Amino acid sequence: MIRYDILPTRCGDLLVAINESGLVHVDFVAGLRALPDISGWQQDHEELDPFLAEFDAYFAGRLQRFSLPLAAHGSAFQQAVWQALCDIPYGETRSYSDIARTIGKPDAVRAVGAANGRNPLSIIVPCHRVIGRNGSLTGYAGGLEIKKALLAIECCPSHISAQ
Numbered sequence: 768m769i770r771y772d773i774l775p776t777r778c779g780d781l782l783v784a785i786n787e788s789g790l791v792h793v794d795f796v797a798g799l800r801a802l803p804d805i806s807g808w809q810q811d812h813e814e815l816d817p818f819l820a821e822f823d824a825y826f827a828g829r830l831q832r833f834s835l836p837l838a839a840h841g842s843a844f845q846q847a848v849w850q851a852l853c854d855i856p857y858g859e860t861r862s863y864s865d866i867a868r869t870i871g872k873p874d875a876v877r878a879v880g881a882a883n884g885r886n887p888l889s890i891i892v893p894c895h896r897v898i899g900r901n902g903s904l905t906g907y908a909g910g911l912e913i914k915k916a917l918l919a920i921e922c923c924p925s926h927i928s929a930q
Contacts, residue, residue, distance in 0.1 A: 770811040774819050776826045778909070778916045781890075783818055784808060790818065791835030794907035795886045800884075825890065828920060831857040839887045844875075848882035855896045859922045862900040884908060890917065 769791060771784040782802060784792040794802060812819075817835075824830035851869045855861050861869075867879045871890065872894045889909060895917040899905045907914035 769805075770814050771808045771813050771921060772810060772815040773803060775794055776820055776822065778826070778913045781822060783815055783822065785815065785818060786838055788838035790888055791838050791840075791892060793891055795889065796900055798913065800810050800887075800908040802835060822890070824867045831921075833891050833892060837840065837891065839892070841882070841885065841887070844870075844872075844878065845882040845885060849888070849892045851884070852883070852892050852894055852897065855893055857893075860896045860918070862898055862899045863905075864900050864930040866897060880906075896921075 769786050771782060771785050771792075773796065774781045774783055778795065779798075780796040782792065782794050782796055782804075782805075783790070784803075787829060794800060796802065817838070821830060821833055821835055839849065839859070841890045847870045848866060851866045851898070854869070863879050864873070866883070867873050868875045870879070883894045883897055883904065886892050886908075887893070895907055895909075895914045897905070904911055904914055909917075
């Protein structure tokens with residue numbers, strides 16, 4: 768059974784969903800990516816409360832590292848990319864090329880971008896910290912305005928006003 772709730776944030780409403788193992792989906796409701804069909808999910812604010820509390824702390828600038836259990840499904844390659852994203856320190860950014868080299872696949876830059884775009888755990892798996900090799904802001908499932916806002920929360924000053 769998947770349980771979910773919607774958290775209003777300063778960046779927009781955030782869909783947060785869990786199963787018995789942990790977080791399975793985190794995404795901005797008004798983002799560019801289609802949301803999953805939640806018709807079979809159960810809204811449960813009480814069960815999600817500890818998860819939502821960490822997001823509240825993040826958006827208030829009081830949390831730099833989440834301690835939530837993760838249960839995202841993906842291929843071995845996607846999991847490797849998502850782990851590399853989790854290793855990007857708070858307040859820092861990396862390029863897609865950096866991530867490709869980190870996972871030992873320096874020629875897989877496009878595949879890294881695709882795995883980044885399929886990240887089901889926005890913010891927790893910080894795909895917003897990935898930028899173009901030239902330092903430009905590139906695609907984000909929540910939209911570039913939300914990406915800028917998340918980087919601003921994390922004090923990445925060189926990217927706050929970028930493009």
